[in-house]
Amino acid sequence: MRFVAVTSCPTGIAHTYMAAESLEQAATAAGHEITVETQGAAGSQPLSAEDIAAADAVLFAADVDVRDRERFAGKPVVAKGVKAAINDGAGFVAEAVRAAEQGARRPEREQAAEPAPATKVDPTAGAATRVRQWLMTGVSYMIPFVAAxxxxxxxxxxxxxxxxxxxxxxxxxxxxxxxxxxxxxxLLGEAGIAGVLFKIGSTAFEMLVPILSGFIAFGMADRPGIAPGIVGGLLASAIGAGFLGGLVSGLLAGFVVLGLKRLTVPRGVAGVMPVVVIPLVSTVVVGLLMVIVVGEPIAAAQSGMTDWLSGLSGGTAWLLGGLLGLMMAFDMGGPVNKVAYTFGIAALSSGDTVIMAAVMAAGMTPPLGLALATVIRKRLFSPAEQEAGKAGWLLGLSFITEGAIPFAAGDPLRVIPSLMVGSATTGALSVLFGSTSPAPHGGVWVVGLVGQPLLYLLAIAIGTVVTCACVVLAKSVGRQKAADDTTNVSAQAPVTV
Structure with a gap:
């Protein structure tokens, strides 16, 4: 038989190509021909129309959406994650053979009418699975901006x-x-090469939320979702909604576009729907929802939290440091994080450098703790998370809390509480140690300006270890429970001789 395949992982680096190699070896060993398109970070060489037309079946080994999936409409499709292709390429190919044989027995008219699903997720999958897949699609496109x-x-x-x-x-x-x-x-003459690099890097960072939002919508509704998703993300950034606002705008854009695509319209209008009507209507709807519905509640919440935090300074400064740490880790660059950071800036402008030191230290521990966890318990993390962990060291040391976003998006219920515990520990310790920072940013690179620098670094190290321990414990407990459930089901299954 002849097959075509597409492989793609969230980071588009190692596992995209490992899955391709595994499928090629398995197909060759079974006596079949296969052509693989790797949709990785280095770009991809698309499959030719001739290869697709001649294929008996299509294999998708992908943890994110497959681009231009409509090319394979009418072909039998087997879709799994990249791990399935790497660990059991032979089984993957055998399943494709069965799918091809079943497809060959169906009437040609029925095969041609089979629609290509919009995303990798099986339509019969649970809601939580589909939402996680959409979020990971956005994260996978956002990671290069975070790193660069x-x-x-x-x-x-x-x-x-x-x-x-x-x-x-x-x-x-x-x-x-x-x-x-x-x-x-x-810029070069006034700020030097450092200023140029800072401007380029900060511009890349300004694109995090729009890219996240746009490609969440892309994962849900394919290319028509990109425009409203990115516009919604830009508005989320403008109104201060940050990371959480980007998640909301991306999901909104995806649902709006999916609804518009299901409308039955006259044939004369159908031709302009994907290029005019859907982008126009969806962008207006998402923009109005973000500006009118999302913006005001977030602004009110930020103002209320700032006023409340002001009442905790003084004798309860260590408690304030811990609370600011919780906030810094809660949404990693979102509105709650920004309230904590803005409070630190306000304190700095009034001459209080203790609060700014606590805020910066607490913002460093999430990516550092996760990077450490990927080293200590590598098996608990996906290949994409392991790659993100490598960048997490530098991002954490540079006070870039967003380096933890790829981990939080994939497993928020375990990761975010763990990050909050570690950051709260660091924030409280920084205040107790009396560390000060006249710099509003810079991370460990400005430690020469910090008061009590050794104790400051100790607070960061302790918070990093606490974060790592909490993440490892939370993921280990969840994994052990899943393993126990599987064992119990297996033990109860009837034995057939």
Whole structure:
């Protein structure tokens, strides 16, 4: 038989190509021909129309959506994750053979009428499974922006010091007022190469929420979801909704586009639906919902939390440090995180450098703790998470809390509480140790400006270890319970001789 296959993992690096190699070897060993399209980080060479037309079946080894899936309409499809292809390529190919044989026995008219599903997720899968798949699609496209932007910002701090952000964007640092660079054509002359790198990195970071939102919608509704999703993400950033706002706008855009695609319209209108009507209507609907429905509640919540936090300073400063740590880890760059960071900036402007130190330290531990966990208990994490963990070291040291987002999006109920415990520990310890920071950003690269620097680093190290321990424990308990359930089911199954 002749097969075509597509492999794709969230990061598009190692496992995309490992799955392709496994399928090629298994098909060759079974006497079949196979052509594989790897939709990885390095791009892909699309399958030719001739290969697809000649294929007896299609194999999808993907943990994210398969791009341009409509090419395979009418072909028998076997869809699994990349792990299934890597661990059991022979079984994957055997299942494709059975699917091809069943497809050959059906009438040609029925085969041609079979629609191609919009996403990798089986339509019969549970709601939670489908939502997780959509979220991971957005995260997979967002990861390159996190890595590129975070590393560039870290290099900028190394070259230009902690004040480089203030030099580029304007504001007060170290008792000096900076106007900022208003004309980008003068950026190199006014801020040097460090300023240029910071601007490029911060611009990449500005795209995190729009890309996350746009490709969540893409995973749900294919290409028509990209425009309303990205616009919704941009609006989420503009109103301060952050990461959580991007999740909401992406899901909204996906559902709106799916609803519009199901409408029955006259034949004359159907031709312009995907290029005019759906983008126009969905963008307007999502934009209105984000501006009118989502924006006001988030603004009110931020104002209320800021006022409440102000009442905890003074004798309960250590408690305030712990609470700010909880907030920094709760949504990793979202509105709650931004309230905590803004509170630290406000305290810094009034001369209180203790709170700013606690906020920055607490924001560093989530990616650091997760990076440590991927080293200590590698088997508890997916291949995509293991790749994200490698970048987590530099992102965490650079006070880029968003480095924890790929982990939180994939397993929020276990990961987010663990991050909050570790960050709360670090925030409280930083205040108790009396550490201070006149710098509003910079992470470990500005430790020379920090008061009580050794104790400050100790607070970060303790929080990192606590985060790692909580994540490993939470994931181990969940995995053990699943294993016990499987064992119980197997023990109760009848034995056939």
């Amino acid at each position: 932007g975070g590393i560039l910002i870290a290099i900028a701090f190394l070259l230009g010091g902690a004040e480089i952000a203030t030099i580029v964007d304007g504001g007060e640092f170290g008792g000096r007022e900076y106007e900022g660079v208003s004309d980008l054509s003068n």
